[in-house]
Amino acid sequence: MKTLLEFVGEVTLFGFRVIRDAFSAPFEGEQLGRQLAEIGSRSVPLIVASGLALGAVMTLHTRSTLITFGAEAEIPTVQSLAFFVEIGPLVAGLLVAGRVGSAIGAVLANMRATEQIDGIESLSIDSFKFLVVPRVVACVIALPLLTLFMDFSGLLSGYLAEYASSHISFHLYITRAFASVNWANFIPPTLKTAVFGFIIGTVSGYYGYTINEGSEGVGKAATNSVVLSSLLLILSDVILVKVIAFAFPGTAL
16 A cells, blocks of 8 residues: 555656656657647547547437437438547547557667666756646647547548438538537537546656666556556546536537
């Protein structure tokens, strides 16, 4: 229990240090741009492909059930609400945790093992602010945007799957899809992924930046980054769902 509490305290202090340094000069704009390209744009193909697959599968599974109850016209509404409120944010977060979290942990751990971080600090550069903070900020910025790609790719593939069965027009599908969607169903669930991004960046940065076990620590940092960030992401999602539902009752399905 003592070890667990010490670990929680270290990660928490690490996160507070990230927040403090993120709002203090100098700002590493060039590094932030590089990390946004790496974390954001290079994750788009994975996010879009996953959204297309999930959207088609969800439509195929829900169609038969809704037809049984005579609610075929509600298929677009169910698709859009499910993706906007929960599937899009959660799946996007887990995919980024797997792809980006492991990369951040492995890269920083490798830099620690090869003494590159020590070399950066020997040049009187704050290695934490230069290496960790831009990665965390990039995760916070990129995840809401990636969630939008997930949402709309899922909606598109849902339409294609539904068109193959009922030949519904695109205009009618979109009209029904957004008929019951308001800003409370869309904006708060999307913005909560910024918290997911902070968790992924902070946990991965902590493992990569603090581990000092040589080459063996690289794989350990990558694995632990994915496992812990995914677990914390799911737990935080449970809390954020309740908070958002309380603050914005319109988000309830």
